Amino acid sequence: MRKSIARRALAGGLTVAAAAAITVWAAGTASAVGSPTGFGAGTTGGGSASPVTVSSGSALISAMQSSNAAVIRINGMLSISGMQDVGSNKTLIGVGSGSGITGGGLDVDGATNVIIQNLNFRNWSDDAINVQDASTRIWIDHNDFNFNGADGALDIKRASDNITVSWNKFSNHDKTALLGHSDGNGSQDRGHLRVSYHHNWFNGTTQRHPRVRFGNPVHVYNNFYGGVRSYGVASTVEGGVLVEGNYFENTSDAYHCGEGSSPAGALVARNNTLASSAGSTSGCTGTVRGIPYGYSLDPPANVKSIVTGGAGVGRLGV
DSSP, X not given: XXXXXXXXHHHTTOOHHHHXXXXXXXXXXXXXXSOOOGGGTTOOTTTTOOOEEEOSHHHHHHHHTSSSOXXXXXXXXXXXXXXXXXXXXXXXXXXXXXXXXXXXXXXXXXXEEEEEESOEEESOSXXXXXXXXXXXXXXXXXOEEESOOSSOSEEEOTTOEEEEEESOEEESOSBOEEESSOTTOHHHHTTOOOEEEESOEEXXXXXXSSEESSOSSEEEESOEEESOSSOSEEEBTTOEEEEESOEEESOSOOEEEOBTTBOBOEEEEESOEEESOOOOOTTOOSOOOOOOSOOOOOOGGGHHHHHHHHOSTTOOOO
């Protein structure tokens, strides 16, 4: 099924990357599709554990808070309340394109080796996903965040590390992707908060794409920013962000250093496409550390079509 769809996409003139990205996820898929690149490389989640399918919020909470490795298939839009913990060695994957979580959010708190994939997040009462307290090896991929929840769509903080955020679609939300929760938390955060954000679609969102404190390096590449209302990327206190190969469209403040009362960090911008958009590195301080992994960069001029063709739920590719 997947190969035939990819062939049709290539025949239609899309790039190999775009064809792979629009591969439709088969409802019978048991575990995570693909594997993460970037800082989250090596994340396996529940691995080869026998999958379980959950169709209620209570069943989801029980399965994802167990002490065992688990592959949890979420069937339908499940309602939960508040922030619910996700244990280590878990894969959470939505069935088809209509599954996800509403009302509450996922708290990845002191956990390691977690995959969250192919889920719709709606109407969250706090954060949709909160990654905190030295959580590590986390992959958040091909999810859809929409309908303006109460607080952050995706917050990463408190010494969490080695995380990849890829191929997600964020729409119509204010506080999108915070990295590092406060200026005074350097003793915990220095040397951590290393995150790769790639091939995400920021669709009419407002701010924090991401807003960075202390993480250095943070790698923001091959994302599409469409009609972002306030600002794209902000590097603040001791942050170091490489912004490369992105496509900014109708985004008047694509990237800058400093934000609110937070002092400027370091930011390097290179090879971005700025369509009716502008960014500035004026006032940036410090240096961005080298990216410690190899990666392939899609041509920035192609990023809009690649990302809009592949990001979000129901379009899993390798």
